[in-house]
Amino acid sequence: MIGAHDVSWRVGGHLAVDGVTLDVPTGSTVALLGPNGSGKSSFLRLLAGVRPTSSGVVRLGDDDLASLSRRRVAQRLAVVDQENVTDTDPTVRDVVSLGRLPHRAAWSPATGRDREVVDRCATQMRVEHLLGRRYATLSGGERQRVQIARALAQEPTELLLDEPTNHLDLRHQLELLTLVRRAGRTTVMALHDLNLAATYADRLVVLHEGRVHAAGAPEDVLTVGLVADVYGVEAEIESTPAGLHVRYLRALP
Amino acid sequence: MAVLDRVLRTPERGPEAPRRARAASLAVLGPVGLVVLVLSIAASTAIGAADLGPRDVLSVVLERLGGPETGLSTLRERIILDLRLPRAVLAAACGAGLALCGVVLQSLLRNPLADPFVLGVSSGASTGAVLVVVVGIGAGTIGLATGAFLGALVAFSLVLLLGLLTGGTTDRMILAGVASTQLFAALTSFIVFTLADAEQTRGVLFWLLGSLGAATWNEVLVCGLVVLVGMALCWASAGTLDAFMFGQDAAASLGVPVQRVRLVLLVTTALVTAVIVSVSGAIGFVGLVLPHVARALVGVGHRLVVPTAALLGAIFLVWVEVASRTVIAPQELPIGVATALVGVPAFVVVLVRSRRRTS
Numbered sequence: 046m047i048g049a050h051d052v053s054w055r056v057g058g059h060l061a062v063d064g065v066t067l068d069v070p071t072g073s074t075v076a077l078l079g080p081n082g083s084g085k086s087s088f089l090r091l092l093a094g095v096r097p098t099s100s101g102v103v104r105l106g107d108d109d110l111a112s113l114s115r116r117r118v119a120q121r122l123a124v125v126d127q128e129n130v131t132d133t134d135p136t137v138r139d140v141v142s143l144g145r146l147p148h149r150a151a152w153s154p155a156t157g158r159d160r161e162v163v164d165r166c167a168t169q170m171r172v173e174h175l176l177g178r179r180y181a182t183l184s185g186g187e188r189q190r191v192q193i194a195r196a197l198a199q200e201p202t203e204l205l206l207d208e209p210t211n212h213l214d215l216r217h218q219l220e221l222l223t224l225v226r227r228a229g230r231t232t233v234m235a236l237h238d239l240n241l242a243a244t245y246a247d248r249l250v251v252l253h254e255g256r257v258h259a260a261g262a263p264e265d266v267l268t269v270g271l272v273a274d275v276y277g278v279e280a281e282i283e284s285t286p287a288g289l290h291v292r293y294l295r296a297l298p
Numbered sequence: 299m300a301v302l303d304r305v306l307r308t309p310e311r312g313p314e315a316p317r318r319a320r321a322a323s324l325a326v327l328g329p330v331g332l333v334v335l336v337l338s339i340a341a342s343t344a345i346g347a348a349d350l351g352p353r354d355v356l357s358v359v360l361e362r363l364g365g366p367e368t369g370l371s372t373l374r375e376r377i378i379l380d381l382r383l384p385r386a387v388l389a390a391a392c393g394a395g396l397a398l399c400g401v402v403l404q405s406l407l408r409n410p411l412a413d414p415f416v417l418g419v420s421s422g423a424s425t426g427a428v429l430v431v432v433v434g435i436g437a438g439t440i441g442l443a444t445g446a447f448l449g450a451l452v453a454f455s456l457v458l459l460l461g462l463l464t465g466g467t468t469d470r471m472i473l474a475g476v477a478s479t480q481l482f483a484a485l486t487s488f489i490v491f492t493l494a495d496a497e498q499t500r501g502v503l504f505w506l507l508g509s510l511g512a513a514t515w516n517e518v519l520v521c522g523l524v525v526l527v528g529m530a531l532c533w534a535s536a537g538t539l540d541a542f543m544f545g546q547d548a549a550a551s552l553g554v555p556v557q558r559v560r561l562v563l564l565v566t567t568a569l570v571t572a573v574i575v576s577v578s579g580a581i582g583f584v585g586l587v588l589p590h591v592a593r594a595l596v597g598v599g600h601r602l603v604v605p606t607a608a609l610l611g612a613i614f615l616v617w618v619e620v621a622s623r624t625v626i627a628p629q630e631l632p633i634g635v636a637t638a639l640v641g642v643p644a645f646v647v648v649l650v651r652s653r654r655r656t657s
Contacts, residue, residue: 090547093550093551094551095547095550095551114555115550115553115555115556116553118551119551119552122551123551124551126544126547126548126551130544130545131408131544131545132404132408132409132410133405133410133543133593133598134593134598135543135597135598136597136598139540139543139597139598139599140543143540143541143543143544143552144552146537146538146541146552146554147552147553149537150537151534151535151536151537151538152533152534152535152536153537154601199552
């Protein structure tokens with residue numbers, strides 16, 4: 046489990062994250078929602094520990110994240126960022142194998158078990174046939190699945206994803222989130238699409254101006270009022286057998 | 299130019315087989331590379347005005363190690379032992395060190411155009427050398443090499459300070475390096491133009507362009523040891539360097555204490571480069587181009603790239619050193635000029651390739 050307790054992050058005199066508290070029980074999936082600039086990515090960085098909090102505590106299991114070494118954190122928490130750009134020309138196997146780094150010394154070579162885990166995680170994300178390909182030649186959806194396979198190769202209990210469905214077409218969005226759910230890790234992901242969030246997350250947390258605006262089960266959180274307040278959009282919400290469905294009508298003046 | 303071809307061609311790899319072959323190749327690559335390096339040094343020692351064969355070189359070395367008498371004249375022995383061999387070995391050490399530093403800086407700064415001099419080390423060294431040679435700072439107690447080394451450290455410290463003050467991101471580091479390079483280059487030119495006589499100018503200029511002509515065994519020893527230690531440290535950090543593939547945040551989330559690692563590796567490369575520059579002047583392009591050649595040959599994993607680049611750099615510079623003293627013999631070409639003549643076309647290739655990748 047991972048949790049944040051009254052966590053804030055001040056950048057350039059402005060509170061990007063303002064007193065957010067959130068507990069993600071083991072095995073559950075939380076979607077972070079909110080418009081651009083609402084603090085989703087910033088909050089994920091604090092949860093990942095790649096930026097120090099200005100105040101408040103992030104807890105990973107029973108430990109204060111800040112008290113753990115980077116390596117200990119990486120052994121149980123994996124992150125997939127929004128942008129994954131490299132100047133080098135790795136193969137897909139090179140990229141997925143990065144996930145094994147936290148589990149061995151920097152000077153030791155990959156073991157048989159490392160290769161096994163890489164193969165297994167690649168298969169899990171359906172990229173095993175791409176392992177010999179150059180990363181640069183992959184489509185956006187394939188790259189995203191490769192990055193998640195890399196994250197799974199860290200054998201994490203917690204998984205943080207920043208807009209994993211960005212730039213993906215509809216089919217790849219659904220596939221990707223299905224695979225992520227199937228991986229069964231404690232997951233926090235920032236999402237733009239309210240319908241995807243309602244379908245694939247157990248709980249939604251809506252951030253607005255760095256603060257938690259609403260949190261809870263999708264049916265409790267997604268209301269016409271919330272979409273108007275947070276996104277400035279008039280919407281209809283209908284309950285279908287497959288879950289909630291939000292239909293956007295127009296931008297409010 | 300088979301090597302250039304390999305850099306130019308975007309390698310199309312088959313599914314899995316080539317990777318396996320490569321993974322198994324460290325045990326083969328190392329010994330083969332070392333043998334080629336030793337043979338290159340022996341061959342380069344045999345080439346030159348005095349007519350000597352590789353066999354003579356070998357017998358002299360063997361005699362030194364307790365083998366039988368060579369039967370060569372003392373003069374010929376001295377040519378081999380005091381003139382040619384230290385040059386060749388120093389070339390190997392410098393080539394290995396420069397390529398090594400190039401690998402590390404390109405990875406840490408995430409810039410395919412980074413080279414060992416990107417953080418201002420060489421221009422600082424030139425200012426230090428000029429201060430000693432032309433202005434006479436140190437009053438004869440410190441030599442050109444010491445002056446250059448101190449200058450390099452001052453310039454690098456300035457870059458580090460500027461980089462950290464402006465936020466410590468890789469872009470800021472590179473900008474600080476550019477600024478510092480310009481500043482120290484201007485200082486050097488200023489001193490040379492206002493104070494140096496023709497003789498001094500020529501001496502400094504020759505040194506600036508790189509020269510192994512005055513190599514001594516002392517320099518070989520210092521430079522060789524520093525390069526070996528630097529290489530051990532970088533090789534031991536291979537996994538850490540790999541972790542920077544997708545940038546600093548990605549490295550941090552893969553368990554790397556980014557700030558500390560970056561500082562240690564930047565200081566290491568700066569020290570190695572400063573020592574190399576102080577004995578050989580600024581030999582360009584080895585550190586820029588050979589890391590790319592190494593990656594084109596063995597892929598991106600630093601466990602292979604680090605030793606491969608170092609071996610390639612060593613072999614490359616040994617042969618460039620031969621070329622520099624034979625092409626226009628009996629005149630000598632500054633070795634930096636020779637590496638640049640090979641390096642500039644390769645540099646263009648790297649530029650084109652990196653552009654193709656981002657577009």
